[in-house]
Amino acid sequence: MELIAIAFGAIFVNNVVLQQFYGLCPFLGVSTKKSSALSMGMAVTFVITLSTIIAFLLYDLVLVPNNITYLSTIVFILVIASFVQLVEMFIKKFSAPLYSALGVYLPLITTNCAVLGVAIDTTVNGSKIFGVGTDVTLIMVTVYALGISIGYSLVIFLFSAIREEMDAYPIKRNWQGIPIALITAFIMAMVFYGFGGIV
């Protein structure tokens, strides 16, 4: 039950893009076509979930026992960067269709702040997400990371569908591109407030 609440909260209530403002650059940059938004969502889901698990294990088993938690930022970014590199090499070798779908998005993910943000939020700032005094377990972190990535994919896909439709309408030239996209995101964020009443 608790896990369902974590997942629901991560997907809808505390949506990673609309509420926490993580990963906005790819959100606005890659969301002009539905197909590329879908690929980006898949790549992000894969990387966020696995790198959060790695970061959590590193934090719990290495950083905390040795009392060097102040190094977490630098350790996490190195782990994420090398993990993304590894994933890229791996799928390039073993799955050509997957590589052609995700290849260009993987290097972008290193500087997607959602990845580092979720890694830090679940470890250093863990009490803020799971409640103070909760014994945070690996399964909770995994569910949370998965929920965050599903929320990211969902929103970026919806957003790209709206933007594809919007291309058909005339928009004043000073509103074209980023400004109208930001207003669209504003309306989507208002809609997502509605989920706050459920939990």
Place this chain on the structure above:
Amino acid sequence: MPRREKSIREIFSNGLLKQNPTFVQFLGMCPTLAVTKSVESALGMGAGVIFVLVLSNIAVSLVRNYVPKEVRIPIYIVIIASLVTVLEMIMKAFVPDLAASLGTFLSLIVVNCLILGRAEAFASKNGPLKSAADGLGMALGFTGGIVLIAFFRELLGAGSITIWGSLKLDLIPELYQVNILVQSAGAFLVFGILVSQINKYRMNKADRNEEV
């Protein structure tokens, strides 16, 4: 005619206005929207970015001739991450309240595309003095941008302007405040409107230049 070398002053003002990171280049948008709830946290974020960007630009430009091309990005990331760690420690020690209000976004300066972008586009090709000027101009431009957004959000949303701690001006009574602006959704609205108005100004100016 050979292209003239840009002077330090031109490099500085380039980042401040013409290539403003917030409103023209759209770099580092996550903190732009996340920390602009109050002018105080926007100023704190700006100070952090000034610190990291100036020092990282100087450091990258000093090592630019010794770094092999293939591994330059990881090396830049390590330089930036070390500076951010130093900044985190300084802020937690001296201004713990501000550090708490910036939260995760203090650590996320590491992945602010503005910083890595300037390291790659400018500091890796220019000397330390010019890189420092570029870093300072860009960081001040970024600070100006986020403070402008925070100014409108806080003034219209919470009716006040907080500059530092209790140094706070209450200007609009509660009845006339637009609460949605200080919530997350309001950030998108204020930023979108500001960008469209700045675009309008820039496009009109470009039109006039063409006519002349």
